[in-house]
Amino acid sequence: MARAHDESSPLFAGNAAGTLRLIVYLALAVVLMVLDQRNGWLWRLRSTASAVVEPVYRLAGLPAAGAHTLSVAFSDRQHLTSENQRLREDLLLANAKLNRMAAVAAQNQHLKKLLDTQHSLGLNVQLARVIGVDLGAYRYRLTLNMGSRDGVKPGQPVIDAHGVMGQVIEVLPHTAVVMLITDPSHAIPVTIARTGLRTVAYGSRDGDSLTLPNLPLAASVQVGDNLLTSGIGGRFPPGFPVGRIEHVAPAVAGMFQVAQARPAAEIERSTDVLLLHDQAEPEGPPDPATPVGPPASLEPAAGGPSASPSGQPPVDRGARP
Amino acid sequence: MSRQRLNQWWFIGTLAAALLLMLVPLPGALAPFKPYWPALVLLYWSLESEDRVSLGLAFGVGLCADLLDGVLLGEQALRLCALTFIALRFRSRLRFFPMWQQSLAVLALLLNDRILLLIVRMLAGASVPPASWWFSPFVGAALWPFLFLLLDDLRARLRIQ
Numbered sequence: 135m136a137r138a139h140d141e142s143s144p145l146f147a148g149n150a151a152g153t154l155r156l157i158v159y160l161a162l163a164v165v166l167m168v169l170d171q172r173n174g175w176l177w178r179l180r181s182t183a184s185a186v187v188e189p190v191y192r193l194a195g196l197p198a199a200g201a202h203t204l205s206v207a208f209s210d211r212q213h214l215t216s217e218n219q220r221l222r223e224d225l226l227l228a229n230a231k232l233n234r235m236a237a238v239a240a241q242n243q244h245l246k247k248l249l250d251t252q253h254s255l256g257l258n259v260q261l262a263r264v265i266g267v268d269l270g271a272y273r274y275r276l277t278l279n280m281g282s283r284d285g286v287k288p289g290q291p292v293i294d295a296h297g298v299m300g301q302v303i304e305v306l307p308h309t310a311v312v313m314l315i316t317d318p319s320h321a322i323p324v325t326i327a328r329t330g331l332r333t334v335a336y337g338s339r340d341g342d343s344l345t346l347p348n349l350p351l352a353a354s355v356q357v358g359d360n361l362l363t364s365g366i367g368g369r370f371p372p373g374f375p376v377g378r379i380e381h382v383a384p385a386v387a388g389m390f391q392v393a394q395a396r397p398a399a400e401i402e403r404s405t406d407v408l409l410l411h412d413q414a415e416p417e418g419p420p421d422p423a424t425p426v427g428p429p430a431s432l433e434p435a436a437g438g439p440s441a442s443p444s445g446q447p448p449v450d451r452g453a454r455p
Numbered sequence: 456m457s458r459q460r461l462n463q464w465w466f467i468g469t470l471a472a473a474l475l476l477m478l479v480p481l482p483g484a485l486a487p488f489k490p491y492w493p494a495l496v497l498l499y500w501s502l503e504s505e506d507r508v509s510l511g512l513a514f515g516v517g518l519c520a521d522l523l524d525g526v527l528l529g530e531q532a533l534r535l536c537a538l539t540f541i542a543l544r545f546r547s548r549l550r551f552f553p554m555w556q557q558s559l560a561v562l563a564l565l566l567n568d569r570i571l572l573l574i575v576r577m578l579a580g581a582s583v584p585p586a587s588w589w590f591s592p593f594v595g596a597a598l599w600p601f602l603f604l605l606l607d608d609l610r611a612r613l614r615i616q
Contacts, residue, residue: 152540159532160533163532167533167579171579175528181523189476191536193475197479266480268477268479339584344484
């Protein structure tokens with residue numbers, strides 16, 4: 135193919151102008167990244183551009199949805215019947231358990247009333263669907279089909295039928311992004327159900343398990359122990375299953391035990407999730423925003439934990455992207 | 456004139472399709488094998504029709520990808536700029552490589568891209584990715600001959616310059 139402007143792409147030598155342009159663009163990109171990391175511009179830009187971004191997400195989610203529909207359409211009758219049967223049994227079992235629990239719940243309510251606390255066992259939830267979109271951040275995020283128009287707010291816990299999945303970190307008008315509890319920069323306060331030991335479960339690097347890096351050596355932790363949310367910090371309500379311990383070993387430094395846990399929620403497989411609305415009830419210790427020592431007037435104006443609007447400590451908020 | 460417009464739309468269409476393919480998830484076990492589509496398509500265009508592809512275009516495509524991905528604004532802009540610069544610089548040589556050598560060159564470019572991404576993510580405070588994260592450049596390089604031939608064939612059929 136004959137080309138008229140071969141001099142613009144010399145065979146060996148590059149021109150200095152091209153290199154200069156590259157440096158300018160790279161510098162621009164770096165400046166953008168730093169500013170974005172500091173100020174979170176990207177998300178503001180995204181919510182302004184949501185009219186464009188959200189249809190693209192729906193479009194990109196279509197193949198996954200289509201594959202799901204196809205697998206339902208072509209899965210054989212036997213399979214569906216057995217699955218239906220299993221679900222019926224589960225429902226029956228769950229209902230039976232619920233009936234038994236009703237009495238306990240009533241009793242619990244009564245005792246709570248006597249103790250003068252206002253924690254209820256009822257759930258105020260919203261059902262959302264997962265959009266199959268790959269956001270590229272090593273797959274620790276989920277996209278949901280509900281957003282601020284549906285009343286979703288950042289920080290809402292997300293659960294499925296088996297346990298806690300994560301929390302909402304960013305909200306667009308019709309889409310929300312969930313950070314999973316297995317994200318390496320996520321931490322969730324838990325208690326070990328058997329012993330009541332309180333600790334924190336972090337996400338892990340391989341993205342499908344939880345790490346409990348600082349358990350005291352003296353604490354009794356066994357494989358098979360269940361982890362529940364402790365409610366400390368007020369972000370996640372107490373008592374939801376988080377995971378099950380699979381592996382315990384002393385840490386390399388010898389000061390702590392380290393445990394690995396498998397999430398209770400079906401993080402890879404859930405297509406429908408529940409968004410909890412009960413986050414207004416901080417549980418556990420009193421609000422750390424109230425200063426104990428010096429009076430509030432002496433506190434520096436910015437930076438203290440009291441800057442958090444809902445009075446929640448930033449312990450389990452996880453990192454912002 | 457309408458031919459020219461068709462050319463333009465075809466060019467934009469392939470880039471938009473690459474961005475969309477980037478967002479489409481693969482089922483669980485296959486997910487780490489997903490190639491970096493925008494880089495591949497941009498490479499194809501920078502080899503085939505150099506006057507359309509510039510660093511500014513790579514930057515723009517990268518910004519769009521960042522907007523869709525929502526990870527860090529400017530991250531993919533940086534990666535695609537670096538990639539396009541290298542591809543344009545060695546364009547005359549890359550074009551005359553036999554296909555397997557071209558694939559190797561693409562592999563090197565994509566690996567370089569992953570290393571850049573790793574540096575950016577590390578500086579941003581992310582954790583070290585799992586080993587499966589490094590599969591993607593190899594898949595991209597293996598797909599390169601097919602993508603190249605497919606796009607070339609489509610271009611010949613549509614009589615697009």
